[in-house]
Amino acid sequence: MRPDILNPLFAEVEVLKGIGPGLAKPLKRLGLEKVADILFHLPVSWIERRRVAELDEADVGCIIVVEVTPVDYRHSGGRGPFRVHAKDNAGNYITLTYFNNPGWAKKQLPLGEPKIISGKLDRYGQELQMVHPDYVLPPAEAGTLPLREPVYPLSEGLTNNRMGQLVAQALDRLPNLGEWIEPSLMAKRGWPDWQKALNLAHRDPEADAARYRLAYDEIFANQLALSLVRASSRKRKGMPLKGDGRLRALLNLPYAPTGAQRRAMGEIEGDMQQDMPMLRLLQGDVGSGKTLVALEALLIAVEAGAQGAMLAPTEILARQHFETLIRQLSGLPVNIAILTGREKGRARDATLMALADGSIHILVGTHAIFQEAVGYKNLGLAVVDEQHRFGVAQRMMLAQKATHPPHLLVMTATPIPRTLTLTQYGEMDVSRLDEMPPGRQPIETRVLSVDRLVEVVDALGRHMEGGGQAYWVCPLVEESEASDQAAAEERARTLRQRFGDRVGLVHGRMKGPEKDAVMAAFQRGDLSVLVATTVIEVGVDVPNATLMIIEGADRFGLAQLHQLRGRVGRGDQKSICLLLRGNTLSETARARLALMRETNDGFRIAEEDLRLRGAGEILGTRQSGEAQFRVATPELLQELAPIAAGDARLLIDRNGGLKGERGQAARNLLYLFERDAAVDLIRSG
Numbered sequence: 001m002r003p004d005i006l007n008p009l010f011a012e013v014e015v016l017k018g019i020g021p022g023l024a025k026p027l028k029r030l031g032l033e034k035v036a037d038i039l040f041h042l043p044v045s046w047i048e049r050r051r052v053a054e055l056d057e058a059d060v061g062c063i064i065v066v067e068v069t070p071v072d073y074r075h076s077g078g079r080g081p082f083r084v085h086a087k088d089n090a091g092n093y094i095t096l097t098y099f100n101n102p103g104w105a106k107k108q109l110p111l112g113e114p115k116i117i118s119g120k121l122d123r124y125g126q127e128l129q130m131v132h133p134d135y136v137l138p139p140a141e142a143g144t145l146p147l148r149e150p151v152y153p154l155s156e157g158l159t160n161n162r163m164g165q166l167v168a169q170a171l172d173r174l175p176n177l178g179e180w181i182e183p184s185l186m187a188k189r190g191w192p193d194w195q196k197a198l199n200l201a202h203r204d205p206e207a208d209a210a211r212y213r214l215a216y217d218e219i220f221a222n223q224l225a226l227s228l229v230r231a232s233s234r235k236r237k238g239m240p241l242k243g244d245g246r247l248r249a250l251l252n253l254p255y256a257p258t259g260a261q262r263r264a265m266g267e268i269e270g271d272m273q274q275d276m277p278m279l280r281l282l283q284g285d286v287g288s289g290k291t292l293v294a295l296e297a298l299l300i301a302v303e304a305g306a307q308g309a310m311l312a313p314t315e316i317l318a319r320q321h322f323e324t325l326i327r328q329l330s331g332l333p334v335n336i337a338i339l340t341g342r343e344k345g346r347a348r349d350a351t352l353m354a355l356a357d358g359s360i361h362i363l364v365g366t367h368a369i370f371q372e373a374v375g376y377k378n379l380g381l382a383v384v385d386e387q388h389r390f391g392v393a394q395r396m397m398l399a400q401k402a403t404h405p406p407h408l409l410v411m412t413a414t415p416i417p418r419t420l421t422l423t424q425y426g427e428m429d430v431s432r433l434d435e436m437p438p439g440r441q442p443i444e445t446r447v448l449s450v451d452r453l454v455e456v457v458d459a460l461g462r463h464m465e466g467g468g469q470a471y472w473v474c475p476l477v478e479e480s481e482a483s484d485q486a487a488a489e490e491r492a493r494t495l496r497q498r499f500g501d502r503v504g505l506v507h508g509r510m511k512g513p514e515k516d517a518v519m520a521a522f523q524r525g526d527l528s529v530l531v532a533t534t535v536i537e538v539g540v541d542v543p544n545a546t547l548m549i550i551e552g553a554d555r556f557g558l559a560q561l562h563q564l565r566g567r568v569g570r571g572d573q574k575s576i577c578l579l580l581r582g583n584t585l586s587e588t589a590r591a592r593l594a595l596m597r598e599t600n601d602g603f604r605i606a607e608e609d610l611r612l613r614g615a616g617e618i619l620g621t622r623q624s625g626e627a628q629f630r631v632a633t634p635e636l637l638q639e640l641a642p643i644a645a646g647d648a649r650l651l652i653d654r655n656g657g658l659k660g661e662r663g664q665a666a667r668n669l670l671y672l673f674e675r676d677a678a679v680d681l682i683r684s685g
Helices: 006-008 021-029 035-039 101-110 139-144 162-170 185-191 194-203 208-236 261-274 290-303 315-328 343-355 390-398 417-426 450-465 480-500 512-524 558-565 587-598 601-615 636-654 660-672 677-683
Strands: 046-052 063-075 080-090 095-098 117-119 122-124 125-129 135-137 149-151 279-284 307-313 334-340 362-367 380-382 407-412 429-433 444-448 469-472 503-506 528-534 545-553 578-581
Touching: 006 035, 006 135, 006 660, 035 162, 063 095, 063 139, 080 101, 095 101, 117 125, 135 139, 149 162, 149 194, 162 194, 185 208, 194 208, 208 636, 208 660, 261 279, 261 290, 261 407, 261 429, 261 545, 279 290, 290 307, 290 315, 290 380, 290 407, 290 429, 315 334, 315 362, 315 512, 334 343, 362 587, 380 450, 417 636, 444 450, 444 587, 444 601, 450 469, 450 480, 450 545, 450 578, 480 528, 503 512, 558 578, 558 587, 558 601, 578 587, 587 601, 636 660
Parallel strands: 046 063, 095 125, 279 407, 279 429, 307 362, 307 380, 334 362, 380 407, 444 578, 469 528, 469 545, 503 528, 545 578
Antiparallel strands: 046 149, 063 080, 063 117, 080 095, 117 135, 122 125
């Protein structure tokens, strides 16, 4: 239950004066639905105005405030600009130019009436000019015009001035909350208290300490929530699982496990023998052999008389895992079943019954295996693949599927910088697969200008004639599924003109079964080219696909480029990734593409991605799970996450958790940043 003191901040934005249905829409587009959202919608830059007594060429390029008197209107007619000629008190002339609504300009600037105007002073030919002054006020109101004004991220229908007014109202609703930051840290960093920090962050462009403090609050809330989840799991008695090795000994492995795989298997086996439930993250680059490690863990559970569940984010990936396990466990006395949204009727009922009576040893599925109707006789281990698609809350749901919390192994093929591992998986121990199995060939990566598109299509034709298959990923047109879909549809159309029905297409707006059918046709080899948007499924395995073409590669983040490149290089043949770039590259895009050409090491790429992106998206993809930060930039995460993690552990281990004065303040913090699921978890035992 949220503390009453926070209720004013969690009211809908409509409680603020002046917000009706019309203004609520652009606010909602920005994700601003509660008063607290507006508080944390911080300025991205600042306007500095200069008050001047008279117009001067020296101020061209500056934003000025000056008193002028309109003397003449000029309008060329039609859609041409409307110009107001005015002079200052010293007789210097300026043209105020409006590109729409002459009536509005005349109303604001009646001839002969002195007005205070503000805007950027420009030169137009021999004249001084100001286009669309941002303020026009009577001289009596000159004192109300701010000389320093924050600039906010906006959406159509919302002005910066209006945003500033809403922020001022939101700041007036700030409650007086106790301090949750450790006092010595506050003193060492010179951070202001929470209320003062929010006011300064909105009003002073040089208030770095205030922004640092607010970023720390957000990171600390995240770390505290993860630490509480960990503490809760550690308190609950799990199920020690000690396998006898009889099933693992029967496995016919394709290669001897790498040193990294053996190390991870040992860590997992040790965890599963404890009566505390395992919480372990398995990080491995594309092709590093995570599935084999997961299979060994599942067999330990079955050897110990328990059941295992393997959860995948998509139906395609779930079916691929199912087929892989069937193949690897052929001849072993292990029953495997699959459960996705597609299983219906009697087949589904039979699976549910066999799961409940224990005759199914391993269940593979999508989120359908979370559902209440799905009951296990003795769930001992849950493996979650592509962890970034599942948040902490979903991990906890799975844990409630057993009398004792099951051991939990989560896997990701998205290499994550160490700092961000803390912020997303801080409740977990981490195993890293940093070696590749023998025989895995590095993918050759080339960067080409889009001007060579005709050559690339010719090369694709030769690749197809040789029996090869290829992916063609279409550019990220903008952050919109619809526009990316349009780009993919156009590319598929042009390739079909050349190659006919050997070209398939998948995009995010296709229905599941339709997308599955195209992917299955590509896997069977019925299609030679798969044109896709960035929805191309993580982990889809087509060994014969040895060519990846990424159009508009300079628009993608490093991590996403690396993930897409990982769709090829899955067989024993040489694979090539062609990165088609535009002709005008930013320094960051140039550095990204150079690194992709230079290395296949996903962990190095992840660290570099964080450095290059600055305040951009954390993982280079829209895959950051629940750990989304509004104030903390990646740079601040790197600096502050280790400190926050240590402080969160201290608060829980030494200071009695959420008890005591600081603990109560920390409880408020969790609710403030909507990490309160952790509070509910503790309350429920």
